[in-house]
Amino acid sequence: MGILDKISGKKEKAPAKSSAPKAKKAAKAEEKADAAVAAEPAVTQAKPRGPLAKEGAGESYKILLRPVLTEKTSLQQSMGQYTFEVASGATKVDVARAVRDLYGVKPAQVRVINAEGKKVRYGRSQGQQKNVKKAIVTLKSGESISVTE
Numbered sequence: 001m002g003i004l005d006k007i008s009g010k011k012e013k014a015p016a017k018s019s020a021p022k023a024k025k026a027a028k029a030e031e032k033a034d035a036a037v038a039a040e041p042a043v044t045q046a047k048p049r050g051p052l053a054k055e056g057a058g059e060s061y062k063i064l065l066r067p068v069l070t071e072k073t074s075l076q077q078s079m080g081q082y083t084f085e086v087a088s089g090a091t092k093v094d095v096a097r098a099v100r101d102l103y104g105v106k107p108a109q110v111r112v113i114n115a116e117g118k119k120v121r122y123g124r125s126q127g128q129q130k131n132v133k134k135a136i137v138t139l140k141s142g143e144s145i146s147v148t149e
Helices: 003-008 020-039 071-077 092-103
Strands: 064-067 081-086 109-115 119-122 125-128 132-138
Touching: 064 092, 071 081, 081 092, 092 109, 092 132
Parallel strands: none
Antiparallel strands: 064 081, 081 132, 109 132, 119 125
């Protein structure tokens, strides 16, 4: 709408909206949703992880961030020691409780390591990699857990 149209009082006519295209789009969306529901596999129940594992272990996922999978840790796993990267504020008790809730086994020992990030350079600019807190969880002999990323 230009300035002259405002002065002269002329108004532009807006095109009439029809509800027919919207109805067709809604019908197509419903068909897609029905097809998606039909294509989903049947929901299976999760396998029990252990006698001590809890169903609602939501806070435990915030403590155990990820397993550390290297050659050294894979050798340690054969001895019953598992290494996890944990939250920076997590304590040994928190880590032990999280392992019990998620995997259903009670750890025999928990050791915590604070690894300071390395100093790095990119050309003239300097920086630092992030600090990492790791926990080595030792289980009783005969117990094991499945750790994969």
